[in-house]
Amino acid sequence: MIKNILYISIIAMLLIVSGCEKSPAPYPDHVSGQVLEIGTRKPIKGALVLLLEHTGGGILSSGGGYHTIDAIRTDSAGSFKFVVPNNKEYYLSASSNDFREYSFQTLIRNPETVIELVPKAILAMHIVNVNPYNESDTIRVGEYDFTTPPLLGRHVDTTLYGEVGGNSNRRILWAVVRNGKLTVDSQLIYIPGHKTTLVEIKY
Numbered sequence: 001m002i003k004n005i006l007y008i009s010i011i012a013m014l015l016i017v018s019g020c021e022k023s024p025a026p027y028p029d030h031v032s033g034q035v036l037e038i039g040t041r042k043p044i045k046g047a048l049v050l051l052l053e054h055t056g057g058g059i060l061s062s063g064g065g066y067h068t069i070d071a072i073r074t075d076s077a078g079s080f081k082f083v084v085p086n087n088k089e090y091y092l093s094a095s096s097n098d099f100r101e102y103s104f105q106t107l108i109r110n111p112e113t114v115i116e117l118v119p120k121a122i123l124a125m126h127i128v129n130v131n132p133y134n135e136s137d138t139i140r141v142g143e144y145d146f147t148t149p150p151l152l153g154r155h156v157d158t159t160l161y162g163e164v165g166g167n168s169n170r171r172i173l174w175a176v177v178r179n180g181k182l183t184v185d186s187q188l189i190y191i192p193g194h195k196t197t198l199v200e201i202k203y
Contacts, residue, residue: 028111032081035074035094038116039167039193043078047096047117051082054091066091098194100165119193121166129156130202133178139203141174159198166193176203 035047052066069090074080084090092115095101099117125148129137132154139156141148146162164170173186191197 028084030081030083031090031092031111031113032079033113033115034078035080035096035115035117036078037099037167037193038118043074043076044096044099044117045074045076045078047074047078047080047094047099048072049074049080049082049115050093051084052091052093053088066093118168119166121164121191121193122161122196123164123170123172123191124159124161124196124198125172125201126159126198127151127156127174127201128203129154131178136177138177139174139201141172141201143170143172161196164191166191166195172199172201174201174203178203 031051035044035049036042037044049072050068051070051072053069055065055067069085070082072080072082092113093102094115094117096117098120100120102115102117123143125141127139127141127148129139135153137154137156138150138152140150141160143162143164145164148160151158168191169188170191171186171188173184175182175184185203187199187201189197189199
């Protein structure tokens with residue numbers, strides 16, 4: 001009898017708790033926010049923000065796609081606002097000149113959001129062979145965004161340019177083959193956005 005009473009009490013408590021659970025909050029009827037420069041948090045005026053609907057397939061797979069529902073340009077404060085049609089899930093994408101496109105679409109889960117764009121920057125690498133051995137000397141320089149072709153010879157003295165993401169620390173690595181021996185070195189540098197940063201690589 002006691003066991004039955006305890007069992008009934010537990011079931012009743014579970015029913016009460018489950019009845020108190022809140023139903024999922026509806027999707028907001030609008031979404032607003034700002035587009036900012038990553039690192040500096042400065043507002044980006046005139047950025048193009050898209051309101052997108054996912055048309056099928058995996059979120060990150062090539063089989064899916066996105067349909068543009070609406071588009072707007074940010075104001076001087078980097079702000080934007082959309083009225084969201086229907087009670088559905090939507091995504092955002094933003095882009096602006098001199099910035100890398102915000103390629104991962106953010107699922108709208110609340111009415112306020114911030115999108116940060118990475119500013120473009122130029123990395124200039126001055127590569128000089130200061131300890132030549134013979135014409136088989138080889139160096140190859142790599143960075144997250146680009147890699148140089150192999151540079152051969154005793155008299156390498158050149159500057160190569162590549163576009164990278166700014167306002168961030170970037171690690172540059174280089175591999176040298178000299179007299180049949182491989183050596184690898186690296187340098188961590190900070191690259192500001194919207195500027196050209198010169199790096200000297202002497203090997």
